[in-house]
Amino acid sequence: MADTAEYDCDVLLGADFLIASAPPEAGISGHHVVEDAALAVSGGRITAAGRRSDLEGLRAKRRLELGRSLVMPGLVNAHTHIAMTFLRGWADDLPLAEWLTRHIFVKERRLTAEIVELGALIGCAELIRTGCTAFADMYLFEDAVAAAVDRAGLRCLLGEAIFAFATPASASAEEAADRVRGQAERFRGHGRLRVAVMPHSVYTTDAAILRSSLRLSEELGLPLHLHVAETAREAEDCRRAHGKGPVAYCRDLGLLRPTTTLIHCVVPDDEELDMIAESGARVAHNPRSNLKLGSGVAPVPAMLRRGILPGLGTDGAASNNALNMFAEMNACALLHKGHNLDPTLCPAAAVLDMATAGSAAALCRPELGRIFPGGPADLVALDLRSPNLLPLYSPFSHIVYAAGGFEVRLSMVDGRVLYEDGAFTTLDLPQLCNEAEKLKQWVLKTA
Numbered sequence: 001m002a003d004t005a006e007y008d009c010d011v012l013l014g015a016d017f018l019i020a021s022a023p024p025e026a027g028i029s030g031h032h033v034v035e036d037a038a039l040a041v042s043g044g045r046i047t048a049a050g051r052r053s054d055l056e057g058l059r060a061k062r063r064l065e066l067g068r069s070l071v072m073p074g075l076v077n078a079h080t081h082i083a084m085t086f087l088r089g090w091a092d093d094l095p096l097a098e099w100l101t102r103h104i105f106v107k108e109r110r111l112t113a114e115i116v117e118l119g120a121l122i123g124c125a126e127l128i129r130t131g132c133t134a135f136a137d138m139y140l141f142e143d144a145v146a147a148a149v150d151r152a153g154l155r156c157l158l159g160e161a162i163f164a165f166a167t168p169a170s171a172s173a174e175e176a177a178d179r180v181r182g183q184a185e186r187f188r189g190h191g192r193l194r195v196a197v198m199p200h201s202v203y204t205t206d207a208a209i210l211r212s213s214l215r216l217s218e219e220l221g222l223p224l225h226l227h228v229a230e231t232a233r234e235a236e237d238c239r240r241a242h243g244k245g246p247v248a249y250c251r252d253l254g255l256l257r258p259t260t261t262l263i264h265c266v267v268p269d270d271e272e273l274d275m276i277a278e279s280g281a282r283v284a285h286n287p288r289s290n291l292k293l294g295s296g297v298a299p300v301p302a303m304l305r306r307g308i309l310p311g312l313g314t315d316g317a318a319s320n321n322a323l324n325m326f327a328e329m330n331a332c333a334l335l336h337k338g339h340n341l342d343p344t345l346c347p348a349a350a351v352l353d354m355a356t357a358g359s360a361a362a363l364c365r366p367e368l369g370r371i372f373p374g375g376p377a378d379l380v381a382l383d384l385r386s387p388n389l390l391p392l393y394s395p396f397s398h399i400v401y402a403a404g405g406f407e408v409r410l411s412m413v414d415g416r417v418l419y420e421d422g423a424f425t426t427l428d429l430p431q432l433c434n435e436a437e438k439l440k441q442w443v444l445k446t447a
C-alpha cells in the first residue's frame with residue numbers, strides 16, 4: 001500500500017481551458033481564462049491552478065486528463081425550493097393566486113418528510129447534472145432536505161421556512177424557529193451544510209415574526225433570507241397595510257444587513273434600491289420564475305449601477321420548471337437586454353459573476369464560485385466537443401449563450417467527484433426514476 005506522503009495531491013486535473021478566479025479578498029470574482037491548464041486538488045481544496053506545463057511534475061494519486069474541456073467554478077444557486085420537483089409541470093400557465101392556492105398549497109398541506117426527501121434527491125441529481133455545486137434552499141422539513149443533500153454530496157444553506165400559520169412541519173412560527181435552532185446545532189461544524197433563518201416573506205409573516213427571525217439570526221450568527229417585492233400586488237398590499245413598500249418595511253424592521261438576502265426584488269422603487277445598496281444586503285434574482293409566473297422583470301441593470309451584484313437562483317421546479325443554472329444565466333442575459341432595448345446590458349462575464357460570486361455572497365460563502373489556490377474544490381467541466389460549443393472564441397460567451405447545462409461531464413464538490421461522464425457517484429438514477437413515479441402517484445392521489 002502506497003504511503004500518501006508519496007503524493008503531492010489527490011487529483012491532478014488537466015483540461016484545454018480553465019476559468020480561474022481571484023481569491024475572495026480581492027472582492028471581485030476576477031474570472032480569467034487559462035489555456036492548456038491544470039489544477040491540483042488535495043483534502044477537498046484546490047492546492048494549485050495554472051498551466052499544464054507548470055503542474056505536470058506533481059505526483060498525483062489520480063490523474064484526470066479531460067482534454068478538450070472547460071473547467072469552471074461550480075455554479076451557485078442563490079434560491080430554490082429543491083424538494084418541489086414533485087410539482088414540476090403539475091400546474092402551469094395559471095394566474096399566480098390560483099396557481100398557489102388551488103394547485104400548490106393544497107398539495108403542500110399534505111406534505112411529509114418522505115416526499116420532501118425524495119423530491120430533494122431528484123432536485124440534487126438535476127443540480128449535479130447541470131453544473132451547480134452549492135445552493136440556498138427554503139422549504140418545510142429541511143431536515144429531510146439536509147439528508148438528501150448530504151447523500152448527494154452537494155453544499156447547501158438550509159432554511160426551514162417560517163410562516164405565521166401552521167404547516168405540516170410546524171404548528172407555529174415559534175415551532176419552526178425551534179427547528180432552525182435544532183438544525184443550527186446539528187449542522188454546526190458540518191463542512192457542506194449550513195443553516196439560515198428564512199421567514200418566508202413579508203406577506204406570509206408579520207412584524208413580530210420578522211423581528212424574532214432577525215434576533216435569532218443575530219444570536220446564532222446565521223444568514224437571513226426572505227422573499228421580498230416579488231409582485232406589484234405584494235408591494236401595493238404592503239403600502240396599504242404599512243404605508244411603505246416591502247423593502248422599506250424590511251429596512252425599518254432592521255432586516256437589511258450584509259448577511260440578509262432579499263429574494264426576487266422585482267418591484268422595488270428607486271429609493272428602495274438605494275436602501276439595498278447602502279445596507280449591503282444581497283439580492284437573489286430568479287428571472288425564469290419571475291417570467292413564468294408573470295411577476296415582471298427585476299431592475300437588475302439599476303442594481304448593478306448601484307454596485308449591487310445580485311445572486312442568481314432558479315426558484316422551485318413548480319415555477320421554473322428547471323433547476324438548471326445554465327438556463328437561468330441565459331435567461332438573465334437575454335431578458336435585461338430585451339426588456340431595456342439595450343444589448344450592452346448584462347454581458348456574459350457579468351452574468352457568470354452573478355451565478356458564482358453574487359450567489360456565493362448570498363450564501364455568505366464568498367470563497368465559493370471561484371477557482372483559486374486554497375479555495376474549496378467545487379468545480380465542473382464542460383465537454384467542448386459538444387457541437388453547440390464549436391468553435392470556441394470566448395468561454396464566457398459559450399457558458400451564457402450557447403451551453404444548455406447538459407454538456408457538464410464532471411462535477412466535483414469538496415474534492416469529491418459527484419458525476420463523471422454519464423455516471424453519478426452518490427445517487428442511483430435508475431432508482432430515482434422509479435421513485436419519481438411514486439411521487440407522481442402521491443400528487444395524483446392527494447386532493
Ligand SMILES: [Zn+2]
Pocket residue numbers: 079080081227263315316
Ligand atoms: Zn421562492
